[in-house]
Amino acid sequence: MEGGKNNNIMQKLKIIYEDNHIIVVEKIPNIPSQADKTGDIDMLSFVKDYIKEKYNKPGNVYLGLVHRLDRPVGGIMVFAKTSKSASRLSNQVREKIFKKKYLAVVDGKFENKNGILENYLYKDERNNISKVVNQDKKNAKLAKLDYEVIKYNEVKNLSLVKINLHTGRHHQIRVQLSHLGHSIFGDQKYGKRGQGKQIALWAYETTIEHPITKEKVTFKDLPEPIGTWCILKDIKIDDL
Secondary structure, three states, X not given: OOHHHHHHHHHHOOEEEEOOOEEEEEEOOOOOOOOOOOOOOOHHHHHHHHHHHHOOOOOOOOOEEOOOOOXXXXXXXXXXXXXXXXXXXXXXXXXXXXXXXXXXXXXXXXXXXXXXXXXXXXXXXXXXXXXXXXXXXXXXXXXXXXXXXXXXXXXXXXXXXXXXXXXXXXXXXXXHHHHHOOOEOOOOOOOOOOOOOOOOEEEEEEEEEOOXXXXXXXXXXXXXXXXXXXXXXXXXXXXX
16 A cells, blocks of 8 residues: 555545544545455555554554445445444344435436335346346345435436435445436446446435444435536535
């Protein structure tokens, strides 16, 4: 990891919340949640470096990865600073207490402002893509989400959509919206528009039960209203 490059990214690290048990940060788009075969720097390493530097900790820093975001996706990530917190948060993910909501800028105008999407998805491991398939296909898994259209830009024919996940399947939001005919702008795998642009998918809200206090807490974070996200202008985070 090159020192200059790492320092540059560290300066960009946005801390949303931090205490002795958890740290909540904004994941930078196009950076993996954890180290992968590319060898590129990752969010888990960034946050470890931040903690090591801030608290002057010698040796290895413990940081628990309890959930992930796809590499091109930005938004909220919650990390555990202790093994106890990591175990409890991981359990919340399994029991669906840990909830995430997303924003997406998608192609076209929706017929219905609100809706529920239920499809069966099959993950093609070799090509790292998922497909909508019939229920009876082997290894197909049910995928469910609900959506609400927040805003429509008639000039650009793009819609701002809020998405609430009921399941956590591979590339679920991207596949289901594309299958509906409203692919996410900038989606290189499943999209029709914005090739070469950054995918407009953002994890803007996360709700958890604090692993120690047991208090229900919600964190929110929006991307800058520039580029494709300029559709967010005049929208306040508390209105979502």
